[in-house]
Amino acid sequence: MAVMTYRDALNLALREEMQRDPRVFVIGEEVGLYEGAYKVTQGLLKEFGPRRVVDTPIAESGFTGVGIGAAMVGLRPVIEMMTFNFALLALDQIVNTAAKMNYMSGGQYNIPIVVRGPGGPAHQLAAQHSQSMEVYFYHVPGLKVVRPSTPADAKGLLKSAIRDDNPVIFIESETLYAIKGEVPEDPDFTIPLGQAVVRREGTDVTVVAYMGMMYRALEAAEALDKEGISVEVVDPRTLRPMDTETIIGSVRKTHRAVVVEAGAGFAGMGSEIAAFITEQAFDDLDAPVDRVTGANAPMPYARNLEKLKTPTKEKIIDAVRRVCNANGS
Amino acid sequence: MAVMTYRDALNLALREEMQRDPRVFVIGEEVGLYEGAYKVTQGLLKEFGPRRVVDTPIAESGFTGVGIGAAMVGLRPVIEMMTFNFALLALDQIVNTAAKMNYMSGGQYNIPIVVRGPGGPAHQLAAQHSQSMEVYFYHVPGLKVVRPSTPADAKGLLKSAIRDDNPVIFIESETLYAIKGEVPEDPDFTIPLGQAVVRREGTDVTVVAYMGMMYRALEAAEALDKEGISVEVVDPRTLRPMDTETIIGSVRKTHRAVVVEAGAGFAGMGSEIAAFITEQAFDDLDAPVDRVTGANAPMPYARNLEKLKTPTKEKIIDAVRRVCNANGS
Amino acid sequence: MATSTSTNIGVDEDTAKRLLHQMMLIRRFEEKAAENYALGNIGGFLHLSIGEEAVAVGVTSMLRPDDYVISTYREHGHCLAKGSDPKRMMAELFGRRDGLSKGKGGSMHLFDKSVNFLGGHAIVGSHLPVAAGVGFAIKYQGGDQVCVCYFGDGAVAEGEFHESLNLVSLWKLPVIYICENNRYAMGTSLERALAETEIYKFGQAYKIPSEPMDGMDVLAVREATGRAIERARTNKTPVLLEARTYRFRGHSMRDPAGAVYRTKDEVEHEKLRDPILLFRERVLGAGTVSVADVQGIEKDVNDLVDEAVAFADASPEPPSEWLFTDIYRD
Amino acid sequence: MATSTSTNIGVDEDTAKRLLHQMMLIRRFEEKAAENYALGNIGGFLHLSIGEEAVAVGVTSMLRPDDYVISTYREHGHCLAKGSDPKRMMAELFGRRDGLSKGKGGSMHLFDKSVNFLGGHAIVGSHLPVAAGVGFAIKYQGGDQVCVCYFGDGAVAEGEFHESLNLVSLWKLPVIYICENNRYAMGTSLERALAETEIYKFGQAYKIPSEPMDGMDVLAVREATGRAIERARTNKTPVLLEARTYRFRGHSMRDPAGAVYRTKDEVEHEKLRDPILLFRERVLGAGTVSVADVQGIEKDVNDLVDEAVAFADASPEPPSEWLFTDIYRD
Numbered sequence A, B: 001m002a003v004m005t006y007r008d009a010l011n012l013a014l015r016e017e018m019q020r021d022p023r024v025f026v027i028g029e030e031v032g033l034y035e036g037a038y039k040v041t042q043g044l045l046k047e048f049g050p051r052r053v054v055d056t057p058i059a060e061s062g063f064t065g066v067g068i069g070a071a072m073v074g075l076r077p078v079i080e081m082m083t084f085n086f087a088l089l090a091l092d093q094i095v096n097t098a099a100k101m102n103y104m105s106g107g108q109y110n111i112p113i114v115v116r117g118p119g120g121p122a123h124q125l126a127a128q129h130s131q132s133m134e135v136y137f138y139h140v141p142g143l144k145v146v147r148p149s150t151p152a153d154a155k156g157l158l159k160s161a162i163r164d165d166n167p168v169i170f171i172e173s174e175t176l177y178a179i180k181g182e183v184p185e186d187p188d189f190t191i192p193l194g195q196a197v198v199r200r201e202g203t204d205v206t207v208v209a210y211m212g213m214m215y216r217a218l219e220a221a222e223a224l225d226k227e228g229i230s231v232e233v234v235d236p237r238t239l240r241p242m243d244t245e246t247i248i249g250s251v252r253k254t255h256r257a258v259v260v261e262a263g264a265g266f267a268g269m270g271s272e273i274a275a276f277i278t279e280q281a282f283d284d285l286d287a288p289v290d291r292v293t294g295a296n297a298p299m300p301y302a303r304n305l306e307k308l309k310t311p312t313k314e315k316i317i318d319a320v321r322r323v324c325n326a327n328g329s
Numbered sequence C, D: 001m002a003t004s005t006s007t008n009i010g011v012d013e014d015t016a017k018r019l020l021h022q023m024m025l026i027r028r029f030e031e032k033a034a035e036n037y038a039l040g041n042i043g044g045f046l047h048l049s050i051g052e053e054a055v056a057v058g059v060t061s062m063l064r065p066d067d068y069v070i071s072t073y074r075e076h077g078h079c080l081a082k083g084s085d086p087k088r089m090m091a092e093l094f095g096r097r098d099g100l101s102k103g104k105g106g107s108m109h110l111f112d113k114s115v116n117f118l119g120g121h122a123i124v125g126s127h128l129p130v131a132a133g134v135g136f137a138i139k140y141q142g143g144d145q146v147c148v149c150y151f152g153d154g155a156v157a158e159g160e161f162h163e164s165l166n167l168v169s170l171w172k173l174p175v176i177y178i179c180e181n182n183r184y185a186m187g188t189s190l191e192r193a194l195a196e197t198e199i200y201k202f203g204q205a206y207k208i209p210s211e212p213m214d215g216m217d218v219l220a221v222r223e224a225t226g227r228a229i230e231r232a233r234t235n236k237t238p239v240l241l242e243a244r245t246y247r248f249r250g251h252s253m254r255d256p257a258g259a260v261y262r263t264k265d266e267v268e269h270e271k272l273r274d275p276i277l278l279f280r281e282r283v284l285g286a287g288t289v290s291v292a293d294v295q296g297i298e299k300d301v302n303d304l305v306d307e308a309v310a311f312a313d314a315s316p317e318p319p320s321e322w323l324f325t326d327i328y329r330d
């Protein structure tokens, strides 16, 4: 175990996988000479050279297609989106080509790529540069979608994503790159895709949250503890495939659930989680699943408005109180 | 009232709005000389000329951007996507430019465009040409999303969409173009966006469905009637903004709900509808909301597999029976 | 710049027979496919390359088996020429279990890894960057193959054409982009789609060597492609070729011969340059092959295609479970 | 082709003063913005155009008020030159209620309908098709305005560059595309991004008249732009101009002067061609303006920018309800 930042954990995962497998290479804007707009690829060009650390022009659809083509004939590209906001320009490549190729070819051509980069709310970057992008991917059969909340998860899940034989969308966060945590140094350490984790044990209510919202949820849990409300926090980590069992298991125990997401709520991840919890644990629920979501608006630039856009610890606390005071028990 | 096809109803709406407002024009691939890949724009070039019926090269992002720019300075374009599968190439324009412009400009530049064309399952067109595309749009603040199921709705909603001052995503269906129905000829006839409609009254269970699934639901309702199960069918018509009141009102009456959607289920429209029904009518529900969705797979080409991919009348009947036999009542 | 037409006949008997055989096989395969579409044995979209056979055959005849080919939804000819089994191709068109893609892809999505045929892609322009990626991998792996990417004139207006040409030139990748310019993208003629209708000229903007070629003359195609492959293989650099050709049938089976956007006369006139007739007359005239040889080839391709149809017809539908297989590779 | 440098001084006193005033105003505005970014009054991304002022000022000085301008996230200069109020601009950078976009857009999304400034767009390449649409509308409405679209060298590699140039040429639209070629897209130099680094040459592929111009020489910019506007306005056709310029600061405030990807020497060398110094010496030398005039202008722009900062500072935050306004127009 070593304490390192989320950024360094990602960097270490890339380094280890590139050392382990010569087919793995990194491609994207500013990943080489500039060492990454957010420095996630720092030192890679020096260590692996321009053949395996490839700077591209600003052509998201183009270099994503390059990754897909390279994957068709035996390579394992890690494609960096400088930020996921720009992934919409490559969405056709990801959805219509990468995600469907194995199916359309009857299993002949699988596409082992990772598309990674930061996404989600950032600091005063406004509507075009500060949005939750996972919504464009987790609905798509053929894709896997990961949102790692901690340094250890960042490392373990990125390594699994790179080793996975399918297209994996791996969305990090500008606001988490600097956080520190314990990270296993063992190069064989990986975390399987599709496994949620209980971040905090509790008995009264289950709060499902990932990325920055997971930290808000833990803070809320601390505060609620003092009121005698015991909150269990579950982090899905992988959104597709979703580990419904761990979440349902927790709800069967607590009988109450709050789902938190940073994105605008309507038809988001929270909708699906609330829906399957209700379907699978209806009789165990003492209250309807409550959703705490980002405001249903684009991201404003003004600092004060931006604060109102994304769920706060307080909003989560209110929701937990709501479900606890609801009928039943 | 006149009986006409869904296709002709759309054509009439375009014609009337172009006659009514000189700022309205149609732009897209094959909309002019070829009169539309699906003939929705038949006769428009002859009537309005090449200035207002604009054939484009195959450049979805380009001509969608052209529509947005034209809208910024006073025009009201109707942009045809030959099929919505290709809209992913224009998604950045739609999501990051059109949907956010009014907000980013503090209300200075609204974008009155309609992006229309067929979407959803078609006949043996396989994975890239047969998919439910609304999922990429209804989550986005700043957009409105319409899915018209009948010829009358096609006309009334398209006219409202064209008159709306915001970007409206209007997704038709290849499988409905030929269906016939009564359509008001009055050029002032419109249907407001954001209003659901009860297609069939019933007392035991509410089935929410749109487009082809709405017809499957009506067939299922007929069959279930014989078993003494009275089904109410509600068609949202507009997915964003969603008319939650009409749907909740129906569920408060029937105490049971089944949500049907053609698309792969995970994190789709059905998730949101199931989630808000449960939140707002939890105490009225005698059973958890049931979802009937398309198989969680890309669309296969083979006829027999294709049949298994999209929900059938039988699957809806089973779901209704499930919720009716569930505990409670 | 006029398209370079083949100078001398310059093919031996075997080659002549092989080229004729392949072109006739493609023609026959697609004629039968059309019949079976009418019969309802084939569904969805069916795009025929009838009239364009010389491009697929001429190009592929200069490739090595380990070279890669990637194409559009109008790919039957490219797939057959690369060496795929007509039986498994027809079974795919029928949507049957023995199809190349297990019946899941259909006519627009033929893939055959055994011959390095990288598919059938139906989003216009989308496979051009993918081809660049194949070229990237060839270089990364130190191989000496090339990747041929076929696309239509309609794809030229898409942004991915530009992004791809810039990337392959910037990175010096062994990709040969071959535009099958049949002068129409569905109902849109070149003049109504492109500011520059001499498509090969776009190569200059990216400093990519490019030339037009007579796509109705299989030998002209061989000559130009030969030069291109030689260059790409040795220098590991891209080439852009424009094959001037023509589609005798409608855009797809749903487009009745394209009556609206082009005249009957134009179509009839172009049919006078039917690539199969042209080449047959030429090799007969030069005495390279005999009438009997031609009849023999005719019989052989008819038999092959009949077998293919019989095989497809006999192949069962894919089992229901297959709806959920191949979504992910585990 | 060498960039055309302005031949004679060819500006009268008023024009000279106006040009100098605008360039110095932009410079001062951005220097103060940088200060206030450091102070935390401005957040998010802040991209300065220091070093590139001659382009915005030279181009706009040839436009009519009813002409349209659309730009990128590096648009302070373009917006100021088009005539926006520095106070409301600075208030927008501060994220305040009196900002051009009510504080919702910030530095990257300045919009000012009152002067036909169509924004600040931060997805590279995305506003090029939008500009084509503005040109389309001008023609549709029978107007005689033109639309100027500024973009960076980095946008040239994006597919939308290609789609847009093809469309405006095909449809003959009065759009003037002006590439502000500062030789770097963030940390990526031209040579590492484009197969053709003489960007104006791309115009040829689309049959669009194009030329490079010295972006550090405001008079050269005026001359080339004058020709372009004349042509676009009368023929209703597009033009592509490449302004050769340089960014003196880092890509954004988060990029320390760009130390990694370019040398200090290079930056210092380019600073010798500071467009403001060049023009000032020139007009002083020619006696068009006096030292006193220059000092007067200096004082005036300092005052204007100080007022702008004071105004922004005094403007309240937008009310909470505004989070939900302007999402839709009803």
Ligand SMILES: Cc1ncc(C[n+]2csc(CCOP(=O)(O)OP(=O)(O)O)c2C)c(N)n1
Residues within 6 Å of the ligand: B029, B058, B060, B082, B086, B089, C074, C122, C123, C124, C125, C151, C152, C153, C154, C155, C156, C180, C182, C184, C185, C186, C251
């Ligand atoms: C991105 C995209 N837009 C539109 C279509 C619909 N479409 C299918 S084929 C076609 C015409 C393509 O013409 P061309 O590239 O010249 O190829 P050809 O059919 O002539 O061989 C169009 C518009 C599509 N498949 N993909």
Ligand SMILES: Cc1ncc(C[n+]2csc(CCOP(=O)(O)OP(=O)(O)O)c2C)c(N)n1
Residues within 6 Å of the ligand: A029, A058, A060, A082, A086, A089, D074, D122, D123, D124, D125, D151, D152, D153, D154, D155, D156, D180, D182, D184, D185, D186, D251
């Ligand atoms: C589509 C897209 N990709 C990437 C980015 C991130 N990004 C912002 S500015 C920039 C560099 C643009 O360089 P250039 O076009 O030369 O303009 P300059 O900044 O030099 O004025 C990049 C890569 C973006 N905003 N949009």
Ligand SMILES: [Mg+2]
Residues within 6 Å of the ligand: C152, C153, C154, C180, C181, C182, C183, C184, C185, C186
């Ligand atoms: Mg064509």
Ligand SMILES: [Mg+2]
Residues within 6 Å of the ligand: D152, D153, D154, D180, D181, D182, D183, D184, D185, D186
């Ligand atoms: Mg630049």
